[in-house]
Amino acid sequence: MGKALIIGCGGVANVAIHKCCQNSEVFTEIMIASRTKSKCDAVKAKLEGTTSTKIHTAKVDADKVEELIALINEFKPDVVLNLALPYQDLTIMDACLATKTNYVDTANYEPIDTAKFEYSWQWAYREKFKEAGITALLGSGFDPGVTGVFSAYALKHEFDEINYIDILDCNAGDHGYPFATNFNPEINIREVSANGSYWENGEFVETKPMEIKRVYNFPEIGEKDMYLLHHEELESLALNMPGIKRIRFFMTFGQSYLTHLKCLENVGMTSIEPIEYEGKQIVPLQFLKAVLPDPASLGPRTVGKTNIGCIFKGKKDGKEKTYYLYNVCDHQECYKEVESQAISYTTGVPAMIGAMMLMTKTWDKKGVFNIEEFDPDPFMDALNKWGLPWKESFTPDMVD
Ligand code: NDP
Numbered sequence: 001m002g003k004a005l006i007i008g009c010g011g012v013a014n015v016a017i018h019k020c021c022q023n024s025e026v027f028t029e030i031m032i033a034s035r036t037k038s039k040c041d042a043v044k045a046k047l048e049g050t051t052s053t054k055i056h057t058a059k060v061d062a063d064k065v066e067e068l069i070a071l072i073n074e075f076k077p078d079v080v081l082n083l084a085l086p087y088q089d090l091t092i093m094d095a096c097l098a099t100k101t102n103y104v105d106t107a108n109y110e111p112i113d114t115a116k117f118e119y120s121w122q123w124a125y126r127e128k129f130k131e132a133g134i135t136a137l138l139g140s141g142f143d144p145g146v147t148g149v150f151s152a153y154a155l156k157h158e159f160d161e162i163n164y165i166d167i168l169d170c171n172a173g174d175h176g177y178p179f180a181t182n183f184n185p186e187i188n189i190r191e192v193s194a195n196g197s198y199w200e201n202g203e204f205v206e207t208k209p210m211e212i213k214r215v216y217n218f219p220e221i222g223e224k225d226m227y228l229l230h231h232e233e234l235e236s237l238a239l240n241m242p243g244i245k246r247i248r249f250f251m252t253f254g255q256s257y258l259t260h261l262k263c264l265e266n267v268g269m270t271s272i273e274p275i276e277y278e279g280k281q282i283v284p285l286q287f288l289k290a291v292l293p294d295p296a297s298l299g300p301r302t303v304g305k306t307n308i309g310c311i312f313k314g315k316k317d318g319k320e321k322t323y324y325l326y327n328v329c330d331h332q333e334c335y336k337e338v339e340s341q342a343i344s345y346t347t348g349v350p351a352m353i354g355a356m357m358l359m360t361k362t363w364d365k366k367g368v369f370n371i372e373e374f375d376p377d378p379f380m381d382a383l384n385k386w387g388l389p390w391k392e393s394f395t396p397d398m399v400d
Pocket of ligand 1: 007010013033035036039061062086088106140142143184346
């Protein structure tokens with residue numbers, strides 16, 4: 001059917017590449033490209049012979065638009081799947097525009113020198129993508145990603161109007177380290193040490209980091225502490241869900257993670273302000289990333305499950321209704337299948353599905369879109385088929 005260029009070869013990309021190779025009918029050829037070509041070659045060596053997808057590799061610095069344009073012109077992909085870091089979103093979108101190539105990512109743009117992520121920078125490309133006749137699908141991971149698809153599905157099939165959404169992200173996995181992050185440590189710590197916020201009655205209400213805590217009894221997992229965070233899908237869902245009054249996002253954290261994080265913050269290790277060390281400028285958070293375990297190495301040692309989903313409250317036929325859509329994923333099962341833990345798995349599978357939606361023209365609108373702006377049904381079917389089956393409850397416990 002077609003060709004995908006995958007940029008980045010970390011934890012999430014490793015899963016997406018495995019999934020593309022399982023789906024050779026759609027992904028006839030892929031190219032894996034990052035700054036460290038040896039990592040791309042290692043994944044290629046592992047998968048070649050197990051798939052009929054033809055795998056190419058290349059070296060690219062995705063901060064450099066000219067390098068990206070040259071690579072796209074050489075490989076001529078139908079879609080570019082950006083699984084590098086949020087810092088590269090705009091350079092990759094520029095290269096897609098220049099070469100009229102479709103674009104998919106899993107995280108919104110964040111400037112490297114400010115820990116602030118929002119869609120404004122990428123939404124500014126809407127007209128340009130439309131005029132070029134190409135599609136940018138923003139946020140095709142799990143959260144953002146599947147959470148947006150779940151919201152669109154709930155609105156289409158279960159409600160006349162959704163008024164409240166609580167997105168709950170529970171990782172009950174245990175990797176045995178006192179402190180480690182399940183995806184890129186720099187991005188993860190920037191996210192969780194920022195102020196929290198939720199959207200209510202037309203505006204964002206800001207909270208201090210970890211100020212709002214709840215305990216929730218997660219299906220198939222049990223009771224966990226969870227904390228309110230700002231998260232990027234709040235911004236797009238607030239615009240795309242008519243009648244919405246409040247959206248909150250909660251993530252579970254264990255006490256050991258929180259105690260370590262507080263201590264690292266207190267001593268200045270999570271700062272993104274460069275400091276001078278032995279005549280060299282270093283960013284404390286980037287140094288911390290270098291000493292923490294690589295998330296990709298957690299796979300073999302992580303046991304337990306994740307449960308990520310959305311609880312909706314709204315109206316159907318004039319009556320109040322609640323509805324919970326979620327996925328439960330087992331770290332060890334993921335490892336057996338693709339040698340990754342569940343956080344990379346739950347992101348890499350929807351990334352492959354998003355790329356597939358554009359390659360097969362199942363989703364075919366020109367411009368820049370968030371995932372909930374498309375028909376959720378084919379994506380929901382694909383989740384069941386490709387490893388992230390969803391479950392529903394019509395009588396969920398509610399978060400107060
Ligand atoms: P990793 O750090 O494991 O991988 C990042 C990859 O990007 C590395 O292979 C790195 O390779 C490559 N990279 C970094 N800079 C460049 C560059 N300038 N040019 C080319 N390649 C580059 O991160 P993860 O796999 O954990 O996360 C990937 C993305 O997924 C992140 O944006 C993250 O925010 C997002 N994510 C989204 C989630 C969701 O649910 N929506 C959940 C989890 C993650 P090299 O250094 O060799 O270039």
